[in-house]
Amino acid sequence: MPTTDPLLKVTGLTKHFPIRKGLLQRQVGAVQAVDDVTFSVQSGQTLSLVGESGCGKTTTGRMVTRLLEPTSGSILFDGRELSHLSVGQLRPLRREIQMIFQDPYSSLNPRHTVGTIVGAPFEIQGVKTPQGTKRAVQDLLELVGLNPEHYNRYPHEFSGGQRQRIGIARSLALKPRLIVADEPVSALDVSIQAQVINLLEDLQEELGLTYIVIAHDLSVVRQMSDRVAVMYLGNLVEIADGHDLYTDSRHPYTRALLSAVPIPDTSRREKRERIRLEGDVPSPIDPPPGCRFHTRCWKATDVCRTQVPPLVEIAPRHEVACHHPEDSLVAAAPAQAAAPVEDAPSGTAASGTMTA
Amino acid sequence: MSPAAPGTTTGSTAYETGIGGLGEPPANAYLSVRDLRVHFPTDDGIVKSVDGLSFDLARGKTLGIVGESGSGKSVTSLSIMGLHKPGTVRMQGSIRLDGQELVGAPAETVRGLRGKKMAMIFQDPLSAMHPFYTVGDQIIEAYQVHNKVPKKAARAHAIDLLGRVGIPQPNKRVDDYPHQFSGGMRQRAMIAMALSCDPDLLIADEPTTALDVTVQAQILDLIRDLQRDFDAAVIIITHDLGVVAELADDILVMYAGRSVEYASAHGVFNEPQHPYTWGLMASMPRLDRDPADRLMPIKGTPPSLISVPPGCPFSPRCAYAARVGAACVTERPAFHAPTSAHYLACHLDDGERMQIWSDEIEPNL
Structure with a gap:
């Protein structure tokens, strides 16, 4: 159990992008990109936000770095509220929160040298380094x-992997405490991806x-995270420690998501039981009422169609937003790292339901 | 130092020993590729995108071609389909589709085969479909190229196909434009288009890379079901070893335009033999592995295809090249099969390779 206050605490974070139409640009609706998301991150740890396209994970990351201003909700970073600070008020905080972008091709200015790119944060923030910017940049490289x-x-x-390293060097320039990495390795090849994952892990250990x-x-998320938050259509549906989430997920959507991941092992081809989700993710402009997942959920009942399920702690450090969470698998079989995604037959005793 | 390729005549130069190894195509091969070389002359030099590739594929079977960006996977598929811009490419070797040679065949001939005997599913359905025409019109056009039927019949065929690939309300959605479809539905529509003339060979180039994981699972299931129904030969090109593990019967691993390992899916996943394949497996985060274990990346980066290292193209990154010595740097390894039907291009001595596999690689995977 954490004893210290979290470095970052996000409560009820919401972002609605208005849709405007007509001559007067009246608002006719809103894209409900992120709705009432709550989580916290302990210092020195990694929280991952996972979900499919359009689930609001990037929007959430951009609000935390305040590249977007939230519609409502609070972002507490080290005890300071950032959700509605002005650009000027934010500037000193920018040193402490940095971002790594997905695309190493478009996130680096092609007309600038590496020295200029990695040195830019020093210049913008007016930071004087003891032995000059050039030396500082070379140390970062x-x-x-x-x-x-x-x-x-x-x-x-x-190359792509090296460019991503340049982006990482830039984000480290001002010795930040929190780094938001938006798909840091998805544009890279497998062999390069592993190099960058290892680098990020080493830097975390070295620099805290x-x-x-x-x-x-x-x-990738499993490899990197201490805690994992699963999002669906703007909502956070499940959050737990990495091991728990992968071995004993309780939200039907998380189970479906995990069962869909192809595993590079031909002997599992026949044995695996895959939960097939039908249809597509609904539009965030007009999300389904109640639980947003109910249109695709095989367990949905009337209560799911009308009431939004709250995020409740179903086991220690494991929160789920579902009216009918899946039974725990842990009671029947001790957690096996080798078989996290196989959907064991249900009917195992539900353990620790609603314990605090 | 170099092991002689069994069943092949030893070539006069090191260059030639790297080729062949597969011998005569088996009788049931629908597609057989032998020593395919696809080179693009540019101002900076010749880009050897594919440089000595051989494989066979029978109907009803799926071949997975795996490799990183720039390994020549997509160029291979475009070569089979005859989709390279004429005049920009130099092709050598042989591609035989149903007994017919495609390398050097007139464009007219290849056009006659495209759609009818072979069809392709592209990675990005939004850019592969024309935004100005409805999905139905595009399928109808593809169908009418090869079948002299009235538009009405073609339209009925299009609706039938959209239904078969799992598009709800196909008789209404047939008149939608591509942008009105979601990513997964667009990929389904493109599969419908590829299937419109009942091709015997279906090439899927990264068919699920642009899709979310739950949609990817739907599309992979669909490809598997359709293959069973149509009894087609399928080539699935991907960088994702998980995807090929789901679908493929045989796997071909490519590196720098060459085949480095070619065997049954079971063989490649359970007893991979090439150091590059080992590297791929060890560097991949996967759900059935303990995340506390550190990933073991392959050091360095793939070579430029303009100046591929002489000898084995993987040697600068290979952790075992030192155990072989100079041959890795000077001599191109022969594509040979130390055990039956498991081909690889590597200078490591067979005994030593098995030793490395059982002592150093397998325990860490």
């Missing part, structure tokens, strides 16, 4: 495994960083 002599090169001279990782690849 070395830290992320790049050759410091590449200071004067341009982004196009680097706190990460929020936004990703759609559940295998």
Whole structure:
């Protein structure tokens, strides 16, 4: 159980993008991208936000870094409220919260040298480094495994993995405490992806960083996270410690999501039981009432169609927003790292339901 | 140092020993590719996108081609389909589809086969479909190219196909434009288009990469079901080993335009033999592995296809090249099968390779 206050605490975070139409640009509706999302991140840990496209994970990340202003809700970073600070008020805080972007091709200015790109944060923030900016940049390049002599090169001279390292070096320049990484490895090849994942893990250990990782690849998330939050259509449906979520998920959507991940093992092809979700994710402009997942859920009943399920703690450090959570699998079989996604036959005793 | 390829005549130069190895295509092969080379001359030099590739595929079977970006997977599929811009490409070797040679065949001939005997599903359905025409019109057009039927019959066929690929209310959705479909539905519509003339060979180039994981599962199921119904030969091209594990009967691993390992899916996943395949397996985060274990990436980056290292293209990144010595750097490894039907291009001595696999690789996977 955590004894210290979390570094970041997000409560009831909501973002609605207005849809305007007509001559007067009257608001005719809203894209409910993120709705009432609550989570917290302990210092030095990694929280991952997972979900499919359009679930609001990127919007959430952008609100935490305040690239977007939330419609409502609170973002407490180290005890300070950031949700409605002005640009000027935010500037000193920007040093502490940095972002790594998905696409290493479009997130680096092609006309700037690596030295300029990685040195930009010092310049913008007016930070004086003891031995000059150039030396600081070269130290950063070395830290992320790049050759410091590449200071004067341009982004196009680097491969995708190396560019992502440049982006990481830039985000580390001001010694931030929280880094929001939006799909940090999804544009990279498998062999390069592993290099970058390992780098991020090493940097976390070395510098005591706190990460929020936004990703759609559940295998990558499992490798990197201490805690995992699953989102669906703007809502947070389940949040738990990484191991718990992968071995004993309780929300039907999480189970379906995990069962859909292809496993590179041909002998499992026949044995695996896959939960097939029918249809598509509904539009966030007019999300279904009640539980947003009920249109695709095989367990949905009347209460799901009318009442929004609250996020409740179903086991220690494991919260689920569902009217009919799945039974725990742990009571029947001790957690096996080797068989997290196989849907064991239900009917096992529900353990620890609603314990605090 | 280099092991002689069994069943192949030893070539006069190191370059030639890297080819072949597969011998005569088996009688049931619907598609057989032998020593395919696809080179693109550019101002900076010749880009050797595919440089010595051989495989066979029978009807009803699925071949998974796996590799990283720039390994030549997509160029291979475009070569089979004859979709390279004429004049920009130099193709050598042989692609035989149902007994007919495609390399060097007139464009007219290949056009006659496209759609009818072979069809392709592309990665990004939004850019592969024309935004100005309805989904139905595009399927109808593809159908009418090969079948002289009135539009009404073609339309009925299109509706039938959309239904078969799982589009709800196909008689209404047939008149929708691509942008009105979701990503998964667009991919279904493209599959319907590819199936419109009942092709015998279906090439799916990263068919699920742009899709979410639950939709990906739907599409993979669909491809599997349709293959059973149509008894087609399927090539699935992907960088995701999980996807090929779900679908493929055989797997071909490509690196820098060459085949480095080719065997049954079971063989590649349970007893991979090439150091590159080992590297791929060890660097991949996967759900059935303990996340506390560190990933073991392959060091370095893939080579430029303009200046592929001589010898084995993987040697600069290979952790075992030092155990072989100079051959890895100077001599292109022969594509040979140390055990039956498990081909690989590697200089490691067979005994030593098995030793490395059982001592160092298998326990860590």
